[in-house]
Amino acid sequence: MDERAVQRTLARMARELVELNHGVNDLVLIGIQRRGVQLAHRLADEIERAESHRPPVGTLDITLYRDDLTAIGPRPVLGETRLPPGGIDDRKIIIVDDVCFTGRTVRAALDELADFGRPARIYLSVLVDRGGRELPICPDVVGTEIRANANQQVEVLVPELDGKLGVLLLTRPTEEP
Amino acid sequence: MTPLTMVLGKDLVGLEDLDAERIRMILDTAEPFKEISERAIKKVPMLRGKTIVNLFFEPSTRTRISFEFAEKRLSADTVNIQTTGSSVQKGETLVDTARNLEAMRIDMVVMRHHSSGAARFLAERIPSNVVNAGDGRHEHPTQGLLDMLTIRDHMGRIEGLKVCIVGDVLHSRVARSNIWGLTRLGAEVAVCGPRTLLPADIRELGVHVFSRIEEAIEWADVMNVLRLQLERMQAGYVPSLREYNRVFGLTRDRVERAPRDLLILHPGPMNRGVEIDSDVADGPHSVILDQVTNGVAVRMAVLYLLAGGAPEDAAAARSSETGNG
Numbered sequence: 044m045d046e047r048a049v050q051r052t053l054a055r056m057a058r059e060l061v062e063l064n065h066g067v068n069d070l071v072l073i074g075i076q077r078r079g080v081q082l083a084h085r086l087a088d089e090i091e092r093a094e095s096h097r098p099p100v101g102t103l104d105i106t107l108y109r110d111d112l113t114a115i116g117p118r119p120v121l122g123e124t125r126l127p128p129g130g131i132d133d134r135k136i137i138i139v140d141d142v143c144f145t146g147r148t149v150r151a152a153l154d155e156l157a158d159f160g161r162p163a164r165i166y167l168s169v170l171v172d173r174g175g176r177e178l179p180i181c182p183d184v185v186g187t188e189i190r191a192n193a194n195q196q197v198e199v200l201v202p203e204l205d206g207k208l209g210v211l212l213l214t215r216p217t218e219e220p
Numbered sequence: 221m222t223p224l225t226m227v228l229g230k231d232l233v234g235l236e237d238l239d240a241e242r243i244r245m246i247l248d249t250a251e252p253f254k255e256i257s258e259r260a261i262k263k264v265p266m267l268r269g270k271t272i273v274n275l276f277f278e279p280s281t282r283t284r285i286s287f288e289f290a291e292k293r294l295s296a297d298t299v300n301i302q303t304t305g306s307s308v309q310k311g312e313t314l315v316d317t318a319r320n321l322e323a324m325r326i327d328m329v330v331m332r333h334h335s336s337g338a339a340r341f342l343a344e345r346i347p348s349n350v351v352n353a354g355d356g357r358h359e360h361p362t363q364g365l366l367d368m369l370t371i372r373d374h375m376g377r378i379e380g381l382k383v384c385i386v387g388d389v390l391h392s393r394v395a396r397s398n399i400w401g402l403t404r405l406g407a408e409v410a411v412c413g414p415r416t417l418l419p420a421d422i423r424e425l426g427v428h429v430f431s432r433i434e435e436a437i438e439w440a441d442v443m444n445v446l447r448l449q450l451e452r453m454q455a456g457y458v459p460s461l462r463e464y465n466r467v468f469g470l471t472r473d474r475v476e477r478a479p480r481d482l483l484i485l486h487p488g489p490m491n492r493g494v495e496i497d498s499d500v501a502d503g504p505h506s507v508i509l510d511q512v513t514n515g516v517a518v519r520m521a522v523l524y525l526l527a528g529g530a531p532e533d534a535a536a537a538r539s540s541e542t543g544n545g
Contacts, residue, residue, distance in 0.1 A: 104252060107264035107294075107524075117225035118528035121252040158261045 044187065044210035049170070052186040053082070056168060057089030059184045063166065064135055070098040071131060071162075075105060075140040075152055076122030081201035082170055083139040099127035103138075108151035124155075132160040141199035143169040146180030171210060173197045228525035231343040231350040234359035235401040243404055247369050249521040250514070256293055257516055267296035267527060270327040274300045275317070276353070277333045282488055282512065283353050283363070287330050290519035296328075314338065318346050328526065331355070336393075347535070349526040354393050362522060363487055364397030366515040368405065370507050371442055373514070374483050379406035384436045386468065387446030387495050388417045388457075394487045398444060399425050412436040413446075413468060416457045433468050437478045444485040445470050448495045461494050472499040485511055 044052070061067055067090060074083030080102045091097035104122040106112070138152050149167055156162065170186040175193075189212060191197050198211045226245050235243065256264055272291045276284055284300065291298045312320075318329065328349040331339055336356030343350040354360040372378055383402050389395040389411045402409050403426055410428035411418060412435075423429060430436040437443070448464060458464045465471075475482055484496075484505045492498045501508060 107256075107266040112266060112527075116528055117227045118249075118525050119225055120223065121249060121524075123252055124255055154265075158263070159259065 046208040049186075049208045049210060052170065053085050054089050056170075056184050056186055057086050058093060060086070060137055060166065060168060061090060061094060063183060064164075067094050067096045067098055069134045069163065070137065071101060071127055071134050072098055072137045072139055073101045073103050073126070073131075073152075073156070075103050075138065075148060076124075077204065078141040078199050078201050079139045080122075081203050082141060082199070083137075086137075086139060086168070099129075101126040101131075103152055103155060105148055105151035105155055108155045110147060110151070126159060130160050131156060131162045133163045136162045136165045138165060138167050140167075140169050141201075142171045142173055142197050143167070143180070143182050143185075144173050144175050144197075146176045146178035149180045150178050170199055171197050225528075226525060227528060228522075230526070231339075231352075232361050232522055232526060233339045233343055233350070233352050235361045235364050235397050235404070236359065238401075238404070240404045240406070243365070243368070243401055246365055246518070246521050246525065247372060249525060250365075250369055250517040253517040253520040253524070254514070256520070257289075257513070262293050263295055264293065265295045266524060267291065267294040270296045270527065271325070272296045272298050272328040272330060272523075273321050273326050274298060274353075275321075275329055275331045276301065277303045277331070277338075278354070280332050280353070282515075283332065283360075286512070286515040287351075287353060287362075287519050289516050290523060291330075293516070294520055294523055296523070299326075314342060315345055318342055322346055322348060328523070351522060351526065356393065357391055357396070358393055359397045359400070360393040360487075361397050361401075362515070362519050363394050364401040365522070366511055366518040367394075367398055367444060367485055367487070368401050369514045369518055370485060370511045371483065373510065374507055375441065378402065381407045381441045382410070382439055383407050383442040383444060384410040384412055384430065384440040385444045385446065386412045386433060386436065386470065388448055388452060389413055389422065389446070390417045390419050390457075391449065391452075392446050394444075395446060396425075399427055403427075410436060410439060414458055414464070417452070433470070433474065434477075437474055437482065440478075440482065441480065442483045442485065443470060444487075445496050447487065447489060448491055450491070461491075465494050465497075469494065470496045470500050472497055472503070475500050475503070475505060481505065483507060487511070 072083040072087050074080035083100045087097055087100050102123055102125050104124045106119045106121055167182040168184040169182045172185045172188045173191040189197055194215045196213045200207055200209045202208055326348055330351045330353050332353040333355045336358035339352035339355045352361055385395045385398055399409050410430055412430040412433055482505050486508045490496055490501055
């Protein structure tokens with residue numbers, strides 16, 4: 044997917060999110076570090092363009108809630124967690140991530156959000172659903188579905204980190220890099 | 221581009237062992253941990269199921285509580301052992317104490333000990349992660365790190381800053397950790413104090429020496445004021461506490477005459493009216509309570525990074541444990 048395709052997809056996702064929620068009241072976007080954060084800001088831009096109201100955007104780093112951290116190994120670099128002022132109690136949260144794969148990241152995000160408060164509703168919105176779920180997790184709004192097999196990798200590029208907007212499907216060499 | 225993962229090693233014994241990159245990695249990792257202590261629920265499940273023993277052979281309030289908060293906020297199970305009333309008083313050696321703890325399947329030891337080198341001694345003999353919480357006159361690495369984090373927070377950088385450590389450098393592990401860490405990150409470091417309380421060969425660590433605090437204040441951006449142990453007077457290092465205050469005390473008068481805005485640190489506990497006046501300790505230049513807040517974040521970062529471990533070091537320690545060591 045190139046930049047224009049991603050941009051169109053984000054515009055449609057923004058409309059679907061507002062429709063699903065019957066408006067923008069109490070809506071809060073939470074981007075998952077790292078690329079979910081940039082996507083959340085872009086969705087907020089799109090929602091603002093259509094509704095003249097920009098929902099607040101927060102960021103969430105789920106590293107400390109991962110279920111594979113107890114294994115000995117190098118530690119992931121932590122990103123910032125910052126929820127919008129006013130917290131998340133009784134608000135409608137949209138978790139935004141780049142790719143939905145096993146569902147384990149979303150599980151961690153749900154656990155972390157539960158430690159911050161009790162939202163009225165949590166939606167899940169991802170740019171790419173690549174299948175391969177290991178947990179009963181299902182996104183509410185999906186940008187695009189890509190059937191990727193185990194040795195393929197879906198990479199979402201955002202301008203802030205990668206210099207451009209796009210989605211790549213990479214096939215890994217048979218050996219682990 | 222920043223790396224995706226980081227490795228610190230099995231233990232944190234001292235800042236002398238760490239290169240600039242690793243020190244920066246700990247300080248950068250401490251940043252996101254600050255936020256956790258501001259949450260309503262100050263707890264993340266990162267060390268769930270891990271057991272940490274805080275083994276304190278010397279009295280400590282601040283450091284032990286700070287470590288305990290860090291451990292609890294990462295969901296570890298913690299046990300505090302103070303030597304008074306423990307088997308150590310019955311003559312058990314350090315290694316035997318540690319091996320008995322290991323036999324109960326612990327994961328980490330945070331140790332304060334009166335002997336310099338005790339932390340490394342233990343780290344080489346047990347497979348658990350060892351964090352030095354102060355060993356004799358050697359090092360107190362987490363204090364050095366929290367001092368550096370506090371300086372970086374307020375000054376925006378460490379490189380190129382002039383930091384003066386004032387007071388009893390001779391007996392101070394805080395001074396040594398500061399000197400190692402700050403010089404690694406490119407700060408200029410000086411010490412200032414009575415000759416009796418400065419090590420004779422201190423210049424070999426690459427620091428300036430000031431014998432008058434007025435000159436030090438003239439030179440410095442940051443003053444890190446050490447506690448003067450009251451026992452030093454009885455031991456004859458300084459004639460009297462009042463004289464120490466008159467000659468080396470950080471008084472309001474002196475701070476006001478500084479050519480630039482000083483940043484003032486103190487590792488605590490303070491002797492108000494001896495090494496630092498109340499006006500200064502509670503004044504606008506003091507960041508002493510910020511140091512305490514940052515202490516928890518730095519210790520969380522260290523525990524987080526060490527839990528990633530270096531399996532080969534743990535294996536080496538395990539073989540020395542079962543071998544003849």
